[in-house]
Amino acid sequence: MEFEPTIVSFLCNWCSYTGADLAGTSRMKYAHNVRVIRVMCSGRVEPTFVFKAFREGADGVLICGCHPGDCHYHEGNYKCLRRYHLIKKYLDQMGIEQDRLRLAWISASEGKQFAELADEMTETIKSLGPCKVKNVMETLT
Amino acid sequence: MKRITIDPITRLEGHGKIEIFLKDDGDVENVYFQVPELRGFEKFCEGRPVEELSQIVTKICGVCPGCHHMAAGKATDAVFGVEPPPTAKKLRELFFMAHFIHSHIAHFYALAAPDFVVGPTAPAAERNVLGLIAKVGVEIGTEVLKQRRIAQEIQALLGGHQTHVVMNMPGGVRKGLTEDERKDIVEKAKGFVEFSQFSLKIFNDVVLGNKEYVDIILNGPYSLNLHSMGLVDENNKVNFYDGKVRVVDTEGNEHCKYAPEDYREFVEERVEPWSYLKFPYLKKIGWKGFVEGQDSGVYHATPLSRLNVADGMATPLAQAEYEKMYETLGGKPVHATLAMHWARLIELLYSSERCLELAQDPEITGTDLRAKLGNIPGEGIGIVEAQRGTLTHHYWTNEKGIVTKVNIIVGTTNNNAAICMSLKKAAQGLIKKGVEVSDGILNMVEMAFRAYDPCFSCATHSLPGQMPLVVNFRDKDANIIRTVTRN
Amino acid sequence: MANEKPKLKVAIYWGAACGGCCVSVLDVHEKLFDVVAAADLVFWPIALDFKYKDVEAMPDKHIDVTLYNGAVRNSENEHIAKLLRQKSKIMVAYGSCAHMGGIPGLANFTTKEDLFKRVYEETESTVNPDKVRPVPKYKVPEGELELPEFYNDVRALDQVVDVDYYLPGCPPQTERFVEVFMAIVTGAELPPPGSVVGANEKTLCDECERKQTENKLIKEFKRPWEIQDDGETCFLEQGVICMGPATRGGCGARCIEGNAPCRGCYGPPSTSPDPGAKMMSAIATMIDSNEEDEITTIVDQIADPAGTFYRFSLPGSIFRRKLFEKE
Numbered sequence A: 001m002e003f004e005p006t007i008v009s010f011l012c013n014w015c016s017y018t019g020a021d022l023a024g025t026s027r028m029k030y031a032h033n034v035r036v037i038r039v040m041c042s043g044r045v046e047p048t049f050v051f052k053a054f055r056e057g058a059d060g061v062l063i064c065g066c067h068p069g070d071c072h073y074h075e076g077n078y079k080c081l082r083r084y085h086l087i088k089k090y091l092d093q094m095g096i097e098q099d100r101l102r103l104a105w106i107s108a109s110e111g112k113q114f115a116e117l118a119d120e121m122t123e124t125i126k127s128l129g130p131c132k133v134k135n136v137m138e139t140l141t
Numbered sequence B: 001m002k003r004i005t006i007d008p009i010t011r012l013e014g015h016g017k018i019e020i021f022l023k024d025d026g027d028v029e030n031v032y033f034q035v036p037e038l039r040g041f042e043k044f045c046e047g048r049p050v051e052e053l054s055q056i057v058t059k060i061c062g063v064c065p066g067c068h069h070m071a072a073g074k075a076t077d078a079v080f081g082v083e084p085p086p087t088a089k090k091l092r093e094l095f096f097m098a099h100f101i102h103s104h105i106a107h108f109y110a111l112a113a114p115d116f117v118v119g120p121t122a123p124a125a126e127r128n129v130l131g132l133i134a135k136v137g138v139e140i141g142t143e144v145l146k147q148r149r150i151a152q153e154i155q156a157l158l159g160g161h162q163t164h165v166v167m168n169m170p171g172g173v174r175k176g177l178t179e180d181e182r183k184d185i186v187e188k189a190k191g192f193v194e195f196s197q198f199s200l201k202i203f204n205d206v207v208l209g210n211k212e213y214v215d216i217i218l219n220g221p222y223s224l225n226l227h228s229m230g231l232v233d234e235n236n237k238v239n240f241y242d243g244k245v246r247v248v249d250t251e252g253n254e255h256c257k258y259a260p261e262d263y264r265e266f267v268e269e270r271v272e273p274w275s276y277l278k279f280p281y282l283k284k285i286g287w288k289g290f291v292e293g294q295d296s297g298v299y300h301a302t303p304l305s306r307l308n309v310a311d312g313m314a315t316p317l318a319q320a321e322y323e324k325m326y327e328t329l330g331g332k333p334v335h336a337t338l339a340m341h342w343a344r345l346i347e348l349l350y351s352s353e354r355c356l357e358l359a360q361d362p363e364i365t366g367t368d369l370r371a372k373l374g375n376i377p378g379e380g381i382g383i384v385e386a387q388r389g390t391l392t393h394h395y396w397t398n399e400k401g402i403v404t405k406v407n408i409i410v411g412t413t414n415n416n417a418a419i420c421m422s423l424k425k426a427a428q429g430l431i432k433k434g435v436e437v438s439d440g441i442l443n444m445v446e447m448a449f450r451a452y453d454p455c456f457s458c459a460t461h462s463l464p465g466q467m468p469l470v471v472n473f474r475d476k477d478a479n480i481i482r483t484v485t486r487n
Numbered sequence C: 001m002a003n004e005k006p007k008l009k010v011a012i013y014w015g016a017a018c019g020g021c022c023v024s025v026l027d028v029h030e031k032l033f034d035v036v037a038a039a040d041l042v043f044w045p046i047a048l049d050f051k052y053k054d055v056e057a058m059p060d061k062h063i064d065v066t067l068y069n070g071a072v073r074n075s076e077n078e079h080i081a082k083l084l085r086q087k088s089k090i091m092v093a094y095g096s097c098a099h100m101g102g103i104p105g106l107a108n109f110t111t112k113e114d115l116f117k118r119v120y121e122e123t124e125s126t127v128n129p130d131k132v133r134p135v136p137k138y139k140v141p142e143g144e145l146e147l148p149e150f151y152n153d154v155r156a157l158d159q160v161v162d163v164d165y166y167l168p169g170c171p172p173q174t175e176r177f178v179e180v181f182m183a184i185v186t187g188a189e190l191p192p193p194g195s196v197v198g199a200n201e202k203t204l205c206d207e208c209e210r211k212q213t214e215n216k217l218i219k220e221f222k223r224p225w226e227i228q229d230d231g232e233t234c235f236l237e238q239g240v241i242c243m244g245p246a247t248r249g250g251c252g253a254r255c256i257e258g259n260a261p262c263r264g265c266y267g268p269p270s271t272s273p274d275p276g277a278k279m280m281s282a283i284a285t286m287i288d289s290n291e292e293d294e295i296t297t298i299v300d301q302i303a304d305p306a307g308t309f310y311r312f313s314l315p316g317s318i319f320r321r322k323l324f325e326k327e
Ligand code: SF4
Pocket: B059, B062, C016, C017, C018, C019, C020, C021, C022, C069, C070, C094, C095, C096, C097, C098, C102, C103, C169, C170, C171, C172
């Protein structure tokens, strides 16, 4: 059976979630592997959210926020950008492929871009295979 | 075949287990000393920035963290290819003397002395420092606690964190000493010298004054004919912080004398499937098994071996005691395991005197604390004497100073083979057919072990459960301010 | 001093530990006598001649409080942890190793295989052509010898048994220990089980005396030896990583007193389930740039983020260990 990855996405309420919603309402087809979690701002995405997603079984994590300069809270997406690079470096040290985490800017009107992004990321994760973080937790008992 | 297991061995630093195999008639067939533990610093230090190592490696041992901190400090200096300025060097040595003082006091009073003063076969609940206090008096007990605490305070002052020191930086130290602090240390050091002399007097009265004990030391099952290892200065005097490693053979002739960077030409380690701890031996001789004598590769690295390899002590009072010891015990080298306790007290006196010397050195309050760092050559070796043996740290880094490889030979590891052999010899001497194997006899077997392990400050404060006890709290004029009675 | 109440039965045990935690208990100095007056130590291998068989002979819940220090690294550590749990009313994870895995927990960056290979085969002073390794059971002429089984993972204590309280620190400051101990002795109301005791909710920065501005901003990260520390300014503001913002207060800023940046031994405040995550959040707020290229350059200056942010807590973190191909 082909591996069907689970990708958890954190979408900011003001731009990216609307963008994804647009993709949905316009009946664009995109990979069903992406589970959407709405957050108020990409700056709200704590590193813990990402780590927990992997630990609970996500094979990939996608964070989307407003384009630079457009954040509803001004600085949120920049904060997210800085965190993102730190987290990537950490993932690498932990033996987790950096490509399993992705940050993208999606505006409210970019439904198509979101659909393409979802497909693209699903392909990437498929080629990486399942993420093993969850297994490591299970060996505990 | 019957077997006796002592598990865990108590009153020692770290985990350990002794397996004694008896023949059917009750004589000892063989003894194994097993170290059931490994943490693997050699591996998990890889990837860390090299300047962090001096703080990470202290966690190898919380009883002698200062030794690892110093060996790491020196290895890190070498990685950067620098020498610390004189003030920094002296501050490190001053710290190190305080570290030796606190550890040696603790070892003698908490570990060694209960066996002699309370008696080697006394009940388990009394065979500890409180039993000791009950015998020798509360004043002495209080003084022990106080001197140990003062030594620790000096450590904390220079090293920041009281246990896991943060003193060293590549090329020097993080913190200097003020004039007031210096003066204070001078007073404290004078106290150490006095207390060390007093401790030697106790040893003299209690142990040397007892024919039975002297007999145990000299003729009992506690003697092992091995080569000796220790660090010496340019005059071949005992030094803990700096110098060359010297090895003398069982007859007292120099086997080798090497600079830290050459350690691999003289020492090798062996792996046995029944212990997590490796067994070092002298490379030039090779591993000949767990055997004594001139042809064996087994050596020991202890206070006694340090005195055996040296031509003397670098301070006057310690030198006089050094001469006395060898005179009493019949010349160099001494092979009686229990003489380690005596040697340790001589080292205590040396550390105290050296502590005073350093505190009186005008350079100690200097402000040049760190050498300028150039590029990172990438490999460095540091050797110091830990309380329980020569300690070697060897680091390799990449050009960014990220650690790529680590090799460590810890003090106790040097003595692994020697400890195994001492235990066997002691067991064979003590456990005989027809002799009931009592708890006391087993403790006497452990005594062979304890002689090696000075790294045990903890037990100073050890407390038994059920012993009746009166503790008087006194102020400095010896007035009782409070009494606690337990029964 | 009259003491009517029955004495507290206390056990202290070390797993994969350095002994520093035991020393910290002994460092009570003068307070020693108060502790003795209130407690009977029923098991403490570092200091007392009681053996495992003595513990095994105790009825369940016989011990009032066990202070377990050290991580769980092998089958012996685990066995004794479970034994003591069964025999104790209150189980305290004492010190960073028991709390979050501690320094020995850094071994979760590697595997048992790689670690053994390095220690027993590759180390430059080791000669082992037959690739001998310590094994759990080994036959010698006289019989069979046993060693505990070395695990692939280091675990924090609560990954093996239920823990009632956590007393953080490497080692815990002795004064903090005495406070907690006296609270138990006097029967003072204890926080709910599962709490961290003997440490503050506020971060170390809150009690640090170094000069700091409201908003720390960082343009460049430096290694500690790359700066000339002035002894006064916040380390982070000098560009040196300091775990202060992600670490509980309570230690008295020991390392800072010694002019060294904090490495986080007290663990994160209870608001953060992951110690390093808290630090990553804090640092992201401080990096003074909005340009992606510049941000990556600055982030790359952090020499060893995982080994620094999780210096004392890798096994207790969300990921727990590094992933390897084989797993
Ligand atoms: S927490 Fe620190 S002091 Fe305690 S055992 Fe672990 S390394 Fe040692």
